Amino acid sequence: MSEARARLLASASRLFYTEGLHSVGIDRVIADAGVTRATLYRHFPSKDDLLVAYLTEADRMIRAEVAAARTSSANRSPADAVRAVAATIADGIRAPGFRGCAFLNAAAEYPDPTHPVHQAVLAHRQWFLETVTELLAETGETAPEPAAQHFVMLRDGAMAAGCLTDPAPICATFLRGVEGILSYRDAPVAAGARRRK
CATH class of the missing domain: 1.10.10.60 (Homeodomain-like)
Structure with a gap:
């Protein structure tokens, strides 16, 4: 470059x-x-090219953070890899200058699903969902994609709330939610109910 x-x-x-x-x-x-x-x-x-490059760079940085979190937990349990990714997200929310999720912000400004900016947002979110699904599958989760969707929803909510109010309790709630996802597979009644759905 x-x-x-x-x-x-x-x-x-x-x-x-x-x-x-x-x-x-x-x-x-x-x-x-x-x-x-x-x-x-x-x-x-064009400005659109610059906007897409901005989102591509944001995507690259997040992928690097997730890869580093996975590497840091390589000698621990698969659940610890999920926790490490969640901790990275919480650290970002607590960081000075946090203004929410760059991708959700971009989607709000460019709602047309055919626009290159919106397409860049969708590509990033699809990668993130697939990555979390893979991480949760490695924990033994029997329904990893719905669990990953739950994780992404918790993340989205934490990022939206974290730039509007004190991020500390928001991050604590987010991390408890992630623990709930991880423990859900170990609850026989809840797991059985989920399989019947």
Whole structure:
């Protein structure tokens, strides 16, 4: 990646995340990155291309965090890998400057499912759901996809609430919810009821 492209992407990512995708214009990104308009358009032919690149970079960072969490729990139980991913999410919510989920924010601004920005959001969420499904399957969960959907819903709620109020109790509730998902498979009555559904 060239230095100019890296500067543009860093400026765009910070501005889009903190101020919104529609509200930040190309001129603002150019000024913040300290490049010319021609340089921006050489790397990103349109604002949509820049927006997709921003989301692609956010996706890459989250994938790296999940991979690191899985690696850190490699010598522990599969359930610990799920806990490690959940802890990474909670750490992000508690981090200074947290403004919610970049992907949910983008979907709210670009609701058209055919738009490239919305498509980037859907691709990220599909990967995340598949990854959590795989992690939960490794724990012995007999219905890993519904359990993963539950995890994703808990994550979405925690991210939405975590930027509106004190994130500490939100994260504690999220982590308890994840423990509930992990313990649900060990409850014979609940598991039996789920299998009958």
